[in-house]
Amino acid sequence: MIPADRLSAIRIARVNHAGEYGAIRIYGAQIAVCRLLWPRLVLPLSQLKAHEVEHCRQFRAALSARNGRPCRAMYLWSMGGWVLGAVSTLFGPNLIWVCTEAVEETVHHHLTDQLEWLKSRDGDLHALIMGIQAEEEGHLDLARSEKTHDNAVTSAFGALVRASVSMVVWLSTWGESSQMLRDLAGAA
Template identity: 30%
Template sequence: MTPQTTPPGAATARRLPGDPTPAALLDRVIRVDHAGEYGAKRIYEGQLAILGRKHEGPVIRHMLEQELKHLDAFEKFMVERRARPSVLLPIWHVAGFALGAATALMGPKAAMACTVAVEEVIDEHYREQLGKLGTAEPSLTEKIEVFRAEEVEHRDTGLAHGAEQAPAYPVLSSAIKAGSRLAIWLAERF
């Protein structure tokens, strides 16, 4: 039996049985982040379908533009690293738009509550990924760090636009966070 080697700069924790290999981890990171950025794009498109001509339209449009840049970067990583996309993209296409539109129909503050909940989960997710990747993938980790900062900016924008004043904010936020965590778990695997 040969010992497993870890690429230089990778996180130093030992791999446990069931942990993905470094190559599988890279594939998983790119797949889930691509799916997540695609889902975020669809959420903002759903919000814009309802609120695009209202006061919040430019704010949502700005966040969408940033998500499109994130999505483009992960599409390039997919090609460069030959990572496969999530087979669940058709679900994210419908579910993302539906979540964005539904929360926007509840009002601008509910749309911002959706943004806050999703971006808090993404911040947590990106932090975990950075810890797992270590310094083994500098171009990828650099992008993730930049995108994480922009996701935190989106969360702060949502808070500044009254997210916490949305109807049933704690329940709405908890439900969206649970759904986001489930979507991450599924997209990592499928």
Template identity: 65%
Template sequence: MTLTPAERLSAIRIAKVNHAGEYGAIRIYAAQIAISRWFWPKLADRLAELKAHEITHCRLFAQALAERGGRPCRAMYLWSTGGWVLGAASALFGQNMVWTCTEAVEDTVHHHMTDQLTFLRNRDAGLHDLIESIRAEEEGHLSLARQEKTRTTRLTRAFEAVIRGSVEVVIWLSTWGDSTRMRRDLRGAA
């Protein structure tokens, strides 16, 4: 199927934001691992496994972006710095907050990937299949976080809200608002 110029641009923006998001996840895990190595070495080892997945995802999205003629996101510094700060803050508050962070990020990303898959279904089979395969692994991260999270408190709920809001803002900035338009168009088509 031939994409319209607007659909092609949306596919590039999807690959771009997913590449940036995976880079942000790498930075979150890097900060969490650095702090956890001091206090909870076993947690650091588990986080290193998750980080390895994100490194692979980042590489795959970088390839998909290049194949579509796109360039990395202009807001990479937000993903990098924000990811590191978020990872460090969550780790400083303890293991439960690390899993709270993972749950909030993965759940927010899951919703965006669902929208992306719906949009790409009959437009870009290669990118659709890539996102589908990565989403399955990300769902495993979400499931693990929910399993490991020991309690929900006012602090964890507040932290989750900040994380979700921050991720939404950076996604919106990274797609130049395409994420909002895509979600609106998909709801209108349903």
């Protein structure tokens, strides 16, 4: 692998590790609030969180294997994730699932771009992300099936979440997500 591609693979493992940490914080905050307000959601959210903990561990290992360090903006993922999780939960179960749907959709989109880029460059990371993406799809399906309705508020909230997640991804990779899309467009 050429040095520039090696660096990109590290950035992919790094942003995914940070993103999984953000997801842990989202679900952690939702579970904490649900214990008080919506206890029936504690179990399904805890199951999603357990997946994110395992994904986070796997991306951390992938990062170490490539001599990469965790993202310097972890505090942003941590704080942003927790606030997003807590706020979404205060407005009831539907908004929890709207939040999950928006986060998982954005994640899915980024993982698909990464897979395309990695397939000819880093087979191990490609295989890892393939397996994780399958579980993320399960999270997305669950959110879509549990969500009861859409309206102007849920649409606006979903759009805000998608934009925020994409912005933090972009910031955490120093624009790597855009560069990757340009690479793919150039190769097409």
